[in-house]
Amino acid sequence: xxxxxxxxxxxxxKTLSIEDYEKLSGLLYGKGVSQISLKEDIVLLSxxxxxxVAIEKFSSQEEQLRSPRKTRVGLFQHKTPxxxxxRIKEMRDAMFKLxxxxxxxxxxxxxxxxxxxxxxxxPFAFCTREKSPWCEYAEEAEHGPTTEFLKGLAKRYNMVILxxxxxxxxxxxxxxxxxxxxxDNHGEYLGKHRKNHIPRVGDFNESxxxxxxNTGHPVFKTEFGKIAINIxxxxxxxxxxxxxxxxxxxxxxxxxxxxxxxxxxxxGVEARNAAIANSYYTCAINRVGTEVFQNEFTSGNGQxxxxxxxxFYGSSYVTAPNGSxxxxxxxxxxxxxxAELDLNLCRQVRDVWGFQMTQRLDMYxxxxxxxxxxDFKPQIIEKS
Amino acid sequence: xxxxxxxxxxxxxKTLSIEDYEKLSGLLYGKGVSQISLKEDIVLLSxxxxxxVAIEKFSSQEEQLRSPRKTRVGLFQHKTPxxxxxRIKEMRDAMFKLxxxxxxxxxxxxxxxxxxxxxxxxPFAFCTREKSPWCEYAEEAEHGPTTEFLKGLAKRYNMVILxxxxxxxxxxxxxxxxxxxxxDNHGEYLGKHRKNHIPRVGDFNESxxxxxxNTGHPVFKTEFGKIAINIxxxxxxxxxxxxxxxxxxxxxxxxxxxxxxxxxxxxGVEARNAAIANSYYTCAINRVGTEVFQNEFTSGNGQxxxxxxxxFYGSSYVTAPNGSxxxxxxxxxxxxxxAELDLNLCRQVRDVWGFQMTQRLDMYxxxxxxxxxxDFKPQIIEKS
Numbered sequence: 078x079x080x081x082x083x084x085x086x087x088x089x090x091k092t093l094s095i096e097d098y099e100k101l102s103g104l105l106y107g108k109g110v111s112q113i114s115l116k117e118d119i120v121l122l123s124x125x126x127x128x129x130v131a132i133e134k135f136s137s138q139e140e141q142l143r144s145p146r147k148t149r150v151g152l153f154q155h156k157t158p159x160x161x162x163x164r165i166k167e168m169r170d171a172m173f174k175l176x177x178x179x180x181x182x183x184x185x186x187x188x189x190x191x192x193x194x195x196x197x198x199x200p201f202a203f204c205t206r207e208k209s210p211w212c213e214y215a216e217e218a219e220h221g222p223t224t225e226f227l228k229g230l231a232k233r234y235n236m237v238i239l240x241x242x243x244x245x246x247x248x249x250x251x252x253x254x255x256x257x258x259x260x261d262n263h264g265e266y267l268g269k270h271r272k273n274h275i276p277r278v279g280d281f282n283e284s285x286x287x288x289x290x291n292t293g294h295p296v297f298k299t300e301f302g303k304i305a306i307n308i309x310x311x312x313x314x315x316x317x318x319x320x321x322x323x324x325x326x327x328x329x330x331x332x333x334x335x336x337x338x339x340x341x342x343x344x345g346v347e348a349r350n351a352a353i354a355n356s357y358y359t360c361a362i363n364r365v366g367t368e369v370f371q372n373e374f375t376s377g378n379g380q381x382x383x384x385x386x387x388x389f390y391g392s393s394y395v396t397a398p399n400g401s402x403x404x405x406x407x408x409x410x411x412x413x414x415x416a417e418l419d420l421n422l423c424r425q426v427r428d429v430w431g432f433q434m435t436q437r438l439d440m441y442x443x444x445x446x447x448x449x450x451x452d453f454k455p456q457i458i459e460k461s
Numbered sequence: 462x463x464x465x466x467x468x469x470x471x472x473x474x475k476t477l478s479i480e481d482y483e484k485l486s487g488l489l490y491g492k493g494v495s496q497i498s499l500k501e502d503i504v505l506l507s508x509x510x511x512x513x514v515a516i517e518k519f520s521s522q523e524e525q526l527r528s529p530r531k532t533r534v535g536l537f538q539h540k541t542p543x544x545x546x547x548r549i550k551e552m553r554d555a556m557f558k559l560x561x562x563x564x565x566x567x568x569x570x571x572x573x574x575x576x577x578x579x580x581x582x583x584p585f586a587f588c589t590r591e592k593s594p595w596c597e598y599a600e601e602a603e604h605g606p607t608t609e610f611l612k613g614l615a616k617r618y619n620m621v622i623l624x625x626x627x628x629x630x631x632x633x634x635x636x637x638x639x640x641x642x643x644x645d646n647h648g649e650y651l652g653k654h655r656k657n658h659i660p661r662v663g664d665f666n667e668s669x670x671x672x673x674x675n676t677g678h679p680v681f682k683t684e685f686g687k688i689a690i691n692i693x694x695x696x697x698x699x700x701x702x703x704x705x706x707x708x709x710x711x712x713x714x715x716x717x718x719x720x721x722x723x724x725x726x727x728x729g730v731e732a733r734n735a736a737i738a739n740s741y742y743t744c745a746i747n748r749v750g751t752e753v754f755q756n757e758f759t760s761g762n763g764q765x766x767x768x769x770x771x772x773f774y775g776s777s778y779v780t781a782p783n784g785s786x787x788x789x790x791x792x793x794x795x796x797x798x799x800a801e802l803d804l805n806l807c808r809q810v811r812d813v814w815g816f817q818m819t820q821r822l823d824m825y826x827x828x829x830x831x832x833x834x835x836d837f838k839p840q841i842i843e844k845s
Contacts (some may be wrong), residue, residue, distance in 0.1 A: 086488055089481045097473045104470055107726035220843070261844065268842040274819045289821065294828070298843035313816055315699035315738050316825045321830045324839040342491035342782045343737050350734035353727050354699050390549045400727045432697055435658045437673065441700040442829035448707045455708040458652040459682035460645065 082388055083338075086345075086403045088309035096206050107401030108270040109136035113417070119185050126178040128155075132186060132393070133403040137419035146420040148301045150328060150358075151188035152393045153179045153197075155411045156366035161200040165213050170200040173226050179413055181415045186415045189262070192239040194364045194393075195332040198223050198257065199243065201364060204280035204349045204386045205374045212286070215245035215253045218269045224258050232264025237299045239306055241332040244269070253287045256307040256330060259297045270295050272308035273317050278341055280376050281310070283397035294320030302327045302420045309333040310363070315354065321435075322355035327420045329357055334364040336387035344392055345405070352396035356426045356433065359433040365391035365409065396424040405453075466721075466772055470729075471788045491785030493520035493743035497801070507537045512539075513796035516570060517779070517787040520563035521803035530804040532685045534712060534742075535572035536777045537581075539795045540750035545584040545644045550578055551598050556582040557610050558765040563797055568618040569659045570799045571640050571648070573685040578748045579693045579716040580639065580775075582607050583627065585748060587760045588770045596670070599629035601655045604675035608642050616648025621683045623690055625716040627671075628653070637671045641690040641716060654679050657701050664760050664770035665694070678704030678796045682842040686711045693717040696745070697730045699738065706739035706817075711804045713741055718748040718770035728776055729789070736780035740810045740817065742802050749793065782810040 082228040083089070090098055090105075105383040110315050113132040115123070137145065139300045171353040176193070203436035216222055223242050231238045237260065244256035255272035271290030273284050281381075294317070296305045305321035305328075312318070313330045321329050335341075366389055373382035392405035395411050406412035427433055447453055474482055474489075482706045497516040499507070507514045521529065526580035542555040543733050557736070579585075580731075583598040600606055607626050610809070613620045621644065639656035655674030659667050659774055678701070680689045689705035689712075696702070705713050715732050732745035750773055776789035779800040780842035790796035831837055 083484055083488075086485060089477065089485050092481065093473065097476065100467055101470060101473050103465075104725055105729075172694065209500055259842075265809075266842070267844065272822065273824075276819070277815050278813060293840050295840050295842050298841050303841070312739060313814070314820055315703065315734075316822075318818065319699065320828055322827070323828065323837075324841060337706070341488055345489075346513070346730055346734050346784065348739060350699075350730050351819065353730060354697060400730065429662060431661050434640075435660070435673075435694070436698055437658065438700075438829055438833045440657075441704070442826065442833055444704055445822055445826035445829060446706065456677050456679050457682050457687070457708060458643075458679050460649070460651065 081266065082390070082409050085405055085408050089298050090284060107399065109317070110134070110397070110401045110403055111136070116185070122182045122185065126182065127411060128179060129407055129410050130186065130415070131357060131404065132411070132415040132417070133420065134417040135397040135401060137422040137423065138425050143421055144300065145218065147415050147417060148190060148328070148420060149186065149188045149415055150360055150395065151183040151186065151191040152360050152362045152395065152414040153183070153191065154194055154362055154365045154391045155179070155408055156198070157200050157354065157368055161202065161368050162371040165210060169198055171450055172241045177230065180234060183237065183245070183415065186413070188415055189238060190237040190239070190299070190304060190328070192330040192332055192360060192362055193241055194335045194362045195241045197241055197332070198213045198242055201243060201334045202370065203283045204287055204376070206282050206285050207259050207372065208250060211252060215243040217247065218256055219257050219266045219441045224260065224266060227260050227439060228264040228266070235262045237262050237301055237440055239330055239332070241306070243310060246270070250279055251259045254290065255283065255287050258287055261453060265300070267364070267440070268295060270306045270308070272311060274311045274314050274364060276310040279378065294324050295323040296321060296326045297436060303432060305329045307331050309335065312351065315351070318351035318355055318431055327357050327423050328418065329359050331359060331361045333362060334389060337390045341390055344390070345371065349396040349400065352398055353400045354432065356398040356430065357423050358398060359396045360416070362393045363390040363391050363408070365411065399421045462533070462785045466793050467772070468793055469776065469789055469791050469812070470815070490581065491783065493566050493783070494518070494787055495520070496746045498753040503566060506566045506569060508511040509736055510566065510567060511795060512563060513791055513794050514570065514799070515788065515790065515796070516565060516799040516801070518787060518801040519781045519803065519806065521806040522809050524805060527805055530686065531801060532574060532712070532804060533570065533572045533799055533801050534722045534744055534779065535567040535570065535575040536779065536798045537575065538578055538744045538749045538775045538790055539563070539569070540582050541752055545586065545752050546755040548595060553582055553606065560611070561614065564614050564618060564620070566797055567799065568620065569831070572620060572681070572799055573606070574621040574623070574688060574712070576714040576716055576744060576746055578746045579625045579718045580627055581625055581716070583748050584752050584754070585718045586754065587667045588760070589667050589669055589754055589756065591756065596637060597648060599627035599689050601631065601642055602628045602642050608644065608650060611644050612650070615644045617644045621646050621685055621688070623714055624718070625690070625692060628655070638674065639667065639671050639692060640690055646684055651681055651683070652679060654692070656695060656824055658695045660694040663762065677702045677745050680705060680706050680710045682779045687712045691715050693719065696735065699735070702735035702739055706741060711807050712802065713742050713743050715743060715745045717746060718773060721774045725774055725827055728774070729778070733780040733784065736782055738786045738816065740782040740814065741807050742782060743780045744800070746777045748773035782807045
């Protein structure tokens, strides 16, 4: 198993003098983000359920013609509560219990839109390349057991819930998809999005199980803002982030499952860059803990067969359209990050920076059309 | 004028315990980058010319069929050596002297490709909106005085030089462009690239002086690798970075001029994200110091007229295709950052991560074509 894991980047930075910490914080995290202290009922629930809780808030400008459009998002990162080889029904029930606890805290914290990590109700078992029993976790998007469970809580808590699961599409050959289901705050199914970009890297053998998504770049218009979901590996693709921006997203969630050895130095960069480039909020959520499997597997890295593929490092965070970001949740513990956003900040930043006005999409539409041709000739200048 | 400026993010991080620093460094800067100690002749020149020097190196894998393709890049950040209101010829001569010093150190440090900051041979005067005398700095790209000056040094030092200047195009109505000239290591003009995205933000009134570039996304095939230039504000545009990748770039330089109040929390994110997303090296170079102008100007921010627009914060750095990055140069002093790159790492990272294989350009070519239509209908899902 793994060595003792660092709790978080911030836990180290906070050992600096207050003066130094503040200087660095402004440069590393940006301005206009502040922490809100937790009310006692939330502290109690946090201890009771052993879920870290943090609330932060981004500042925005007052406008003359629009009232602030405040939304609270909740990002929940968690471990797998039972051994990976537990019976599916038992595992799912344990996940539901944990989800219920997190949603209860989120409700007390005023969350309007709640998002789970990727494939939240199961182990991240794609490292094994085994189809059984993992494919049994797949369920129908609109009426599957996970969606039905969450509909009740969404209605009770008046909360939009984004539930990233394995989807089984029995209408189309029983295919499996990596899908995020959107349930509105009245407890009704609003729609779904299928992961657009599927990894073939290291232990992330996901293309063994499901194909690239065919649902485009939908933006879900909810009572709490226009939201979209860029699932996991899609965060490496700036065009995927752009697709949601073109369709008008104000908040894009990135439910993920990614491990320390592979991606950690990239984690604070990619979703944050997407917020900057597209002038919207991004919410990056990563699984936490180390998952051990019953059967050995190999990782395509020349190393011996083994039973775990490293540490999911949590570190979930939110970035505002101006590039300011919250602290990250712990690298090691279950946690709920609540962030208060003013959706008006998206347009305010667009007016200031003008990235949309200056982006010259027509030029890039032409370039991409050329670049996909088999006989594409790159623009190379060399000595004749 | 400005308060005392922090020297660098790293100068604060280095006050941590060695153990904590190393933990953080791996998470914040990535792995496989190491510092090379300076030889005595470089230390002497560094003191003589008052130019900080740092050399870092990225690791890569050995391959069976290709030898390593090592290239050393040099990123030079500098202040304006004379008051902004100096006579143009005097200022340019002072800049040439400084450039000669930096190039001499770069030569001793084995640099193969050297890049200046944006509009390096002049004050960054676009805040003033005055056309006179600043437009007089513009010169013809292929045979202007700056290019002619650098051709000699490029040949003497066997070095490719990227020189970002104001270009005067007398063939097309005496128009002015923000252009980077590429001089090869034989001292010959190889070509030029014109800045694709022009800011209209705060003091960066550049659209008053020049238009969006019309040179596409050229990649210059040199003896030291395939290089491209994304000038300043273009770093906010992921599609601009992608354009150079589609044409095969292995190193993309980002000569910039940007100030602390505006962009500093974004600085470490954008060029780094571009390296990750496109699996190439990026070299971000920022001007340093505070430039004071003779006449007052306003900044479009409701504040009184004033004579400077803040501190250019330097902090130049290099990122590898795997997301690892060097430390930043100082926020306050002239500096030369030398980095040793193995160009083979680009393809090695592409093979591991597969971002190019999985990027689905055909889908995005279609999406962009739709999105530019005046009657584009975004893909929005809402309750019916």
